[in-house]
Amino acid sequence: EVQLVESGGGLVQPGRSLRLSCTASGFTFGDYPMSWFRQAPGKGLEWVGFIRNKAYGGTTDYAASVKGRFTVSRDDSSSIAYLQMNSLKTEDTAVYYCTRKGAAAGPGYMDVWGKGTTVTVSS
Amino acid sequence: DIQMTQSPSTLSASVGDRVTITCRASQSISSWLAWYQQKPGKAPNLLIYRASSLETGVPSRFSGSGSGTEFTLTISSLQPDDFATYYCQQYSSYWTFGQGTKVEIK
Numbered sequence: 326e327v328q329l330v331e332s333g334g335g336l337v338q339p340g341r342s343l344r345l346s347c348t349a350s351g352f353t354f355g356d357y358p359m360s361w362f363r364q365a366p367g368k369g370l371e372w373v374g375f376i377r378n379k380a381y382g383g384t385t386d387y388a389a390s391v392k393g394r395f396t397v398s399r400d401d402s403s404s405i406a407y408l409q410m411n412s413l414k415t416e417d418t419a420v421y422y423c424t425r426k427g428a429a430a431g432p433g434y435m436d437v438w439g440k441g442t443t444v445t446v447s448s
Numbered sequence: 449d450i451q452m453t454q455s456p457s458t459l460s461a462s463v464g465d466r467v468t469i470t471c472r473a474s475q476s477i478s479s480w481l482a483w484y485q486q487k488p489g490k491a492p493n494l495l496i497y498r499a500s501s502l503e504t505g506v507p508s509r510f511s512g513s514g515s516g517t518e519f520t521l522t523i524s525s526l527q528p529d530d531f532a533t534y535y536c537q538q539y540s541s542y543w544t545f546g547q548g549t550k551v552e553i554k
Contacts, residue, residue, distance in 0.1 A: 360543070370492065370535060372543040386542065422491055432539045434482040436503070438491040 327351035327437050329423045334442030337413055345442055347406040347423030352437075354404035355379060358426040360435060361397060361408045363419035363444075373421070374408065378429055391417075413446045420444075450474055450538050454546030460554040467523040469549045471536035476516045480540040483512055483521045486548075487532045495534075496521065526551070 333345040347359070358381070361373040374387045374397040385397050396409040406423055420441040427436035451474040461467050471481065479499040484492035494503045496512035499519055509524045523530055531553055536546040 362543075369547050370537075370545045375542070388542075427497070432480045434494065434497045434537065434539050435543075436494055436497075438493070440491055 327425075329425065329437055329439035331421065331423050331439045331442035334421065334444045336445045336447065338448050339413060339415055339446055341413055342409070342411045343413065343444060345408040345410070345421055345423075345444070347408075347439060349404040349406070349425070352425075354399075355401035356429060358429060358433070359397075359399060359406040360424045360426055361406075362422045362424060362435075363417075364422070364441075365416070365419045368419075371419075375426075376406065381429060410444070413444075415446050418444060418446045450477060450541050450544055452536055452538055452544050452546040454534075454536055454549050456549060457547065458550045458552060460552050461526050462554045463526055463528060465526045465554075467526050467530075467551060469521045469534055469536075469551075471514075471519045471521070471546050473517045473519075473538055473540075477538045477540035479515045480538060481512075481514070481519050482537045482539060483510075484535045484537060485530075485532045486535065492535060523551075 328350045330348045337343050358377045360375040376385045376397045394412045398407045422441045423439040424435035425437040426433040453472045455470050481499045483496040486492045495506050495510050500512045511522050533548045533550045535548050
C-alpha cells in the first residue's frame with residue numbers, strides 16, 4: 326500500500342525551529358518529487374515547499390510566505406522527506422501535509438497525501 | 449501567482465441532487481486542474497486530474513470539465529458520503545487552491 330506518514334509536529338514558541346519528517350512506503354521513493362502543503366485552522370490549503378527527485382537535480386522551490394525560513398530535503402536511502410522550519414511565526418500554525426507529485430516531470434498534481442501533522446506556534 | 453476562485457462557497461443540497469461547483473483561474477492553465485474532496489479532520493483526497501480524468505477508485509458520479517480558465521466539478525447524484533468540502537487546484541505553475549466549497553445537507 327502506498328503510504329506517507331508525517332511526524333514531528335507539536336507546540337513550539339515563536340522564533341524557534343521544528344523539523345517535520347515524512348516516511349514513505351509502498352513505492353520507489355527516489356522516483357518521485359515530493360511536496361509539503363499546510364492548512365491553518367478553519368482555512369484552505371496552501372502549498373509550502375517542493376523538492377524534485379535526484380534525476381531532476383533534487384532542487385527545491387518554496388512559497389513566498391516561507392522562503393528563507395523553511396527548507397525541504399530528502400533522504401532517498403531511508404525514503405524520508407523533511408521540512409525544516411526555522412524562525413517560526415504564529416501564522417505558521419497549521420496541519421502540515423506531505424504529498425507525492427504524481428509525475429516526475431512537467432505539471433503534476435498530488436496523488437498521495439499523508440494524514441498530516443499539527444504544528445502550533447504559540448508562546 | 450495564479451489565483452483560483454471557486455463558487456459557491458457553500459452549497460446546500462439533498463441526497464440524489466445533481467451538484468455543480470465552478471472554479472475560475474486568473475489566467476489560462478490549459479487543463480492542469482485537479483479536484484479534491486476533504487472531510488473534517490482528514491487529508492484531501494484526489495478525485496479528478498487534468499480537468500476531466502477520474503482518479504482510480506473514485507465513483508463515476510463525479511465528473512470534471514473545462515479548460516483554459518473555467519472549470520466545473522459535477523456530482524450527478526449526491527450520496528450521503530459526498531457531504532464534504534471540495535477544492536480545485538491548479539498545477540500549471542506551482543500549486544494554488546480555490547477557497548473551497550462546502551457541500552452540506554439541505
